[in-house]
Amino acid sequence: MYLCNIGYGSSCNVVWNGGDVRMMVLRESIIMKIHYGTALGALSLTVVHILMRLTQDFHESLAYENVIANYESVGYAILLELLLILISVHGFNGLRVILLEMNQGPTYEKAVTIGCLVAMAGLIAYGSRTIIMTSMGMV
Numbered sequence: 001m002y003l004c005n006i007g008y009g010s011s012c013n014v015v016w017n018g019g020d021v022r023m024m025v026l027r028e029s030i031i032m033k034i035h036y037g038t039a040l041g042a043l044s045l046t047v048v049h050i051l052m053r054l055t056q057d058f059h060e061s062l063a064y065e066n067v068i069a070n071y072e073s074v075g076y077a078i079l080l081e082l083l084l085i086l087i088s089v090h091g092f093n094g095l096r097v098i099l100l101e102m103n104q105g106p107t108y109e110k111a112v113t114i115g116c117l118v119a120m121a122g123l124i125a126y127g128s129r130t131i132i133m134t135s136m137g138m139v
Contacts, residue, residue: 031093034089034093035090035093035094035097038086038087038089038090038093039090041082041086042083042086042087042090045079045082045083045086046083048079049079049080049083052076052079068134068139071131071134071135072134072137074135077131077135080131081127081128081131084123084124084127084128084131085124088120088123088124088127089120091120092116092117092119092120092123093116095116096112096113096116099112099116100112
């Protein structure tokens, strides 16, 4: 079995069976591309988040006043919201993939997908509520 590039930007497996050559194009699903994209995005934003934490002493950065001041900064609140969304999408999609590998069937797959979407939406809603309330000084 050889790996090749057929010129369309996608990879394929060439199976050499004597004089018979068969090509099978392998494409990733859009869901997995989203999974990889959210991983890269979350990693990038986490690096920015850590670099922002390094501007202060570790113990100072955890003081209540400093934490509230961070939330009141619009840019930092947006960074936290984006991190929340990216990590939630990535995490629940990963959980969905693991659960789908354990069992299969159309009803099970639909239930797992809907369950993960509902849980993800709930987590994002609750986290967004916290970020918005804190940034508006409601805490």
